[in-house]
Amino acid sequence: MTSGLPMHETVKSHYPDGKQYHLLQELIFPGEQKHRPRENYFRLDEGEYQARNGKLQISQGSVFSTLTFYNAFSIAKWRNNTNIDAISLRLKGVGKCTLELRLATIPSPPPGVPEMTVPMAEGPVVEQLLSSRQLALTEDEEFPLDAVKLADSTSGLLFLRIHAQEDLVLDSIDFVTSRPPVNSVKLGIVITHFNRVSAIQSAVDRLKNELLHIDPNQAEVQLIIVDNSDNCGIQTEGNIRVIPNRNYGGAGGFSRGLLQLVDEGNITHCLFMDDDATCEIGSIQRMMSLFAYATTERLAIAGSLIQLADASTIYEVGGYFDGICHRIHRNLDTRSPYHLLLAEREVFKPNYGGWWFFGFCMKDLAFFPFPFFVRGDDVAFSLTNRFNVLTINGISAYGDTFEAKHNATTSYLDSRSHLVQQIAVLGHGRIRTLKGLGALFLKSLLSCRYGSADASIQAALDVMQGPSFFRQNLDMSSRFPLLRKFSETDRGVPLERRPPGTVVKQLEADSTAKKIAMILTLNGLLIPGFLHRKTPVYQAPGIKARLGQVFCHKHIYYAVTPDSPGELVSLDQWRATRLLCSFALCAMRLAVTYARLQKTYLEEFPGYASENFWRSTYSET
Structure with a gap:
């Protein structure tokens, strides 16, 4: 406090x-x-x-x-x-x-x-x-x-x-x-809520007790809750406004909140916060002080993400996107002065910040979120608005890691947002874009997450329909049944304990010879099945397995710890081969149509990431 x-x-x-x-x-x-x-x-x-x-x-x-x-x-x-x-x-x-x-x-x-x-x-x-x-x-x-x-x-x-x-x-x-502030700061906090009633009510109670002014006419902070599930149980009062909203994901929810702040006309700065992330109120106050004295053009402040399950581990201190999302200063220890000083270094500067805690000046807003639903909307928002993203000691949020949330649905959402941003935001050529898509697909395939691999292919097919696909699928309702099927095939056999003989390997660098073998055999996929080790290998759940550790193993046991309940997945070479063929056909189609597709996205992307797009969308609902 x-x-x-x-x-x-x-x-x-x-x-x-x-x-x-x-x-x-x-x-x-x-x-x-x-x-x-x-x-x-x-x-x-x-x-x-x-x-x-x-x-x-x-x-x-x-x-x-x-x-x-x-x-x-x-x-x-x-x-x-x-x-x-x-x-x-x-x-x-x-x-x-x-x-x-x-x-x-x-x-x-x-x-x-x-x-x-x-x-x-x-x-x-x-x-x-x-x-x-x-x-x-x-x-x-x-x-x-x-x-x-x-x-x-x-x-x-x-x-x-x-x-x-x-x-x-x-x-x-x-x-x-002794210096007086150079900028006026009146902050609008936008939280998009979806079915996390306990979390949102707890967050609002803390904000009311520690930050929000009792008199809304004198308040420096206003809170906008965009309720995508219409069940948050919070009432509009004073400087708290609840907006029931159709579920267009985080992109739609935060855009609806932005429209409200624009219409109010007196808000100078905005803070996006997820409903499943919590922060110290002092982090918000510190951000407001920074904005009051800021001289950097287009300054945005991104909170570090501290793992909710392990509050001594910093998941990332900002991110960098070059076609793939990179976590900066990942896995540092909050208790270590040396690690805190490492996090202060800006040799590698972030170019985006996650929406668990992301503040910016309203006058710098050139683009609204692109309608990705979720995943990648925060990256595109930072890149298109050309924010100078700053991370700083003491400004953070606690939340779940992306590995903890990963499934076939998130694989689909990640793949399509990465693909669109390579095409329309970064302007990558076809070869680099195909490499990026291939990396996302192979991460899933070689981790025996076949539903996620299938989802990456579907994402590419949907992106190839053009930007209009996103307007027609704002609420994702037409895709959820298919993604549920992918998720079912992504899961392994649930087990209460690890199978006998499961190998738990230490983290170590792979030899050059092993790396060459992994590449030539697609991490063992092309090696005959009778040569694979039958003993399972343990892996922590996440976006992908450590490929060097699972190389030539028939089974992978995914669990939070080696001794906790988990699931057993198995190599299926025939299914993997069919997925490889499907991906190859998809990639060839993307390569052939790439120039026309990129031209369309470059022309139409700004219109979809605009205030007018979202005003039009909400005027129709």
Whole structure:
């Protein structure tokens, strides 16, 4: 939780110059969610502390720091994207302590280390002491500390280390600036809801309690809930508006919310949030502060995705699309200062952000979402609007990973959105586009997910009908029966435990010889069946198997852990061969018609990703 202070609060300092200061970042406290590590919020080097009711209670002799995901300050990103040139600290509490302001950095990675796929290894963290003060805090005083010039630091995270000389209670630790905001920020939050009643009601309760102003005429934040299933159970009141909506997926829901914000006319910024993602309210407040001081053109702020099932693992820190979606800084540990500093690096800059948390300025809106239903609509939205996507420490959402949601339906949706974006958004040629489609198809085929492979072929056939297919299938009703059949054939035999003899392999690099054999035999598909290993091999569920591990195995056991219930799938060479032939025919047809198809998409895509398209759509329903 946060202290619930209004954004851009102006406070009188105790500096002799009598300047007024504006809030940039306040502490984010751990809430009621027990599965979230305390190290995401505060780091205890020695002793003990408790965080209760928006206060920190630190025992005498304890050493405590804010070098954490939610409470360190991203000094370089603030400097590079805003007009802030110096920041100060403001503390309020009771007790004696020594307070150190420090800057944490890490050495540059070795040449050639890809920034998107940094390994999970730890590394050295360098700490620089910027200032140290002895403080005797009393209940009715606020202590401002000397300003830190951002130009003096090229990178790293700014944090505090506090040595409690007696039992200490801290009400607030705020980063503030003397500069007034340069941008007005009135935020419209759009949440698209579909059959997640408990999740949406919990999210709205938190927003009402911690962010939404009691007087809608004075509110800096408005909430739009687009109810695609018409069952959210929330009523329109104050600055909360519920819009019943026909289910056109996330693309339709967020577009309906955007239309509402455009019509209101006074909203300056928008935040898209999924109904199955949760975030700290402080992440929203931090985003609003960034927008208030932003100088970067077409700035958009993307929240990192932290895994809901494992709240210490960052699924991605933004994404990059070049025909395939790449997760940047994937699988970093929120509890590791070294990993947090890796996430600060922008050697590989994201070009899109997921809609679990994605904020942007309304005046930068040139295109609405393309009617993909779901999957890929967020990628196209970022690319077509040419947003400069920023990720920053402390702005995130918790949600399920794409691997956890994967099935034949998502394979279909992924394949068609990737294909359309290669054709119409990136303007790729036929060879590169066919390679991209082939990669998606083979991932499923060689993982023994034959329903998903079938779905990729169907996706390509539908895309070849032209953009009008998406208008005619806005609600996907004509495709769901077929996709259910694909999903049924995608599933394996359910088992309560792994089969006897199941091999659990360690992650290791494949040899050059093995890689050549995998390519020449299509990962063993072309090898006679009697030569395949009969013992199953374990794999975590996901978009694809680790092909080196399943090479030449007849059976794959998919389960969350090797000892948990799962499903057994088996290699079916005859079915795989038929799917390969179907894909080859589909690919040849796409190659022959590619020039005409691309011309059509390039001409018509802007019209489908437009405000007029969605106004026309909703005027008809």
